[in-house]
Amino acid sequence: MSSNQFTVASPPTDAISALKFSPDPNSTRIVVSSWDKNVYLYDLRDENGAVGEGKLLQKFEHRAPVLDVCFGETENEIYTAGLDWDVRKIDLNSSEQTVLSSHEAGVRNVVYSREHNLVISGSWDSTLHIHRPDTPPVTIPLPSKPFSLSLTATKLVVAMASRSLHIYDMKALALLTAQADSAETNGNKVEIEPWQRRESSLKFMTRCIACMPDDAGYASSSIEGRVAVEWFDPSPESQARKYAFKCHRQTAEDNVDVVYPVNALAFHPIHGTFASGGGDGVVALWDGIAKRRIRQYQKYSSSVASVAFSGDGKYLAIAVSPGFEDGKDDVPEGVVQIHVRELGETEAKGKGAK
Template identity: 60%
Template structure:
């Protein structure tokens, strides 16, 4: 069995990592940061020998999220400057897609439906039909949200938006695509749910088989739910405590850390969680058990991403606010690690 190996990427961002995403068809990695840059790295196929910076792209404000578009030459960004931009990763050219009226927290691209969707703290989603091309791209479809979005993720057919007040809206992507074509003014969520978690949602990730999703909170918990709205399916949902450490004996209880990141393995359906306790854990969603915990990292784990073939796990590490720092700086402490997974490291109990 091939053992796991792990290395640190050279030339990391200068401030906190906000997102990580692998290109769909290769081992290139896109990293967005609070240092107002997006970085493109080459991660493989020869491991550490090629874990190098290809290019960086500068913006006028911190980037809160980024995603790839239709191919490895196109990316989209969500900025603190309220803008959603397209980036040509070959030329570096930036194109304004839309402007919200508050910072843009999340951006996702649906390859199945050629939809670009951004979620802003102005309580709206902007949806672009990228199949029409940039030249003919009309004003985006705007979907009003009942709360401020904090996390968003897409599966092949669904979009999950987690908001304040424990609100979770699930949208049907084919319905959104049809609404753009027919110019329907209002798009209703496919389902409206209340989060299984009691506190603010920090991350959302969708199962690759389109069956459901996981959410995590600031209060050291993860919930796993299924889309199918039947009594049997909903009875399967569960939540559990994680990323906690025993408090000093005289205090009792646990020290609770936020679960900042979630990512599903594309092949096995298991998932990884990363927390403010500087650890990454791998979980079997079906068996409801922790498979393993990786060796502790030097700082809080801010972001996670599996490569599309499931070979690599990228881990963004930077100082968190768990220690009560008043003067925050990720300079010199922000790191990106790449773990080449062992043969069965992310394989669940029932995986084939």
Template identity: 65%
Template structure:
């Protein structure tokens, strides 16, 4: 029986940093170190490359906006851009002072959040595009961000995490005395206290963070083959539920575990289970509530650099790239490919789910 997955034709020519499905279709955006963003139609086997959007530097993250025509990109040119996928027009929304690692978009609150290695978050108020973005200083360099309907989780260096209330971020704006010419794209600093400050349950550097679709908590991963699952509720009873587990480790000939970074996490939008992708070339599905692995897929030819579920949860996209086996993005030689897997009806369901 043939495997229910296929490889996208015309893949990027360099390491893949991010992949994202459109909100309401099977269009897939792929960000690459080759300085391009790629748009594919994955509705048919083999996929179809619809368009390529050139940037000035490697692109580190990409996300869709409210619809399939609107997207946002960011990377090593320090800029946060709005990308019209139909016309190809690019508009710079703000500029950081270092590379921009992550982007997330909230339709409910009409904001776009960018996290940069300059240790700042830029909050772009999309309902008021003429207003300059606001900026929040972070205590450490951000490595990954993710959001729910109400919260933003920021995973940083020094094992620090901060959780923000999205409504508060959306309402934060500059005062009239601070207003500047929006054409300068300069973000205006504001003071915004996080809803919670936490220390990671993992002992080594955080690699990725992903929020649960039910707004209850998040999972984070480290460079040392571990994933932690935590809940937002600060009560002692809820915090007692948090846990961490080992994964993405392979025994060598001497029987000693070789540990790989867990590069990517993504929650299933319907079942609330999650996928992890590691430097060992494997993708696994997990039931975070039952604390069990549901399944592990075949080993890919390179490290898994990104994973994403489609909006309806029926498809899983997997990007593989060299250099991610030890956390060094964009370094090394090897296979760069994107696979799209059709999920069976019960394939991503947790244990005991109806």
């Protein structure tokens, strides 16, 4: 293990579904959701302010496995989503849990827009719930099950089954919630036309999507070891720039490629490069503009389930837990781990960056 990497103490006891840093650039807090029905809050700093294996601050039990978690307006509130069909708000100061909305199936994703003060969840009931933290949800029907959500200040990208993508205008969604007190929308399904409808550039099922921090586009990954990079701008010039590449593959003894799902993507908040994590237990950093791999880290003991950069870009957190690629569904003790890399000043810079 290199000197600039450490392992967080007291990890979850079952597979990790999501891992997020506080959006506050001065914070070293992370939240982690798990199939063990808990959400964990850690701080990488110890009592003396030193960054290391950190400490578990709080643990919040749910009724079923938790599939996603995110911070809210401040780092003292989080939102969770899971197989109990509920979207919850948790006040970290009081530990109070509030059910904000309930879907009709498991909730795969929850994201929070600080610019618009919106909580958005995507459920396997093929709907989005859009609402402010203190209002009933507006329900938007989707053509198929959502697998991943990501947003910027102006766009929400929804990756679904059947390789379809919807891109929504955040101002239009905020306007919908502003009208949510009216009888026409309150709690009902509302048809809203996406800003764009797209078909994935990848031939196989989308596993993850992540938006660029400069609001220019997004990267998406598939179960078949590929990543696509695309731009929002619908002009032919911008659309001609989109591309896809192979990754997270290993050559077996008989020269046959073993292909792994790309489970996780995260953009660096300052440099705009991105990290990918795969079922092969590998994390790589990419320069999406220069179309080059910057570096690849050592192989971890199990599948990489989630990756996240800290708000100041100094740390990369990596959640390692079984991806069940080997067909076994048990989780041996010690396999679930959270590693944090302290990044060198130029470690995540793009090839062309000054």
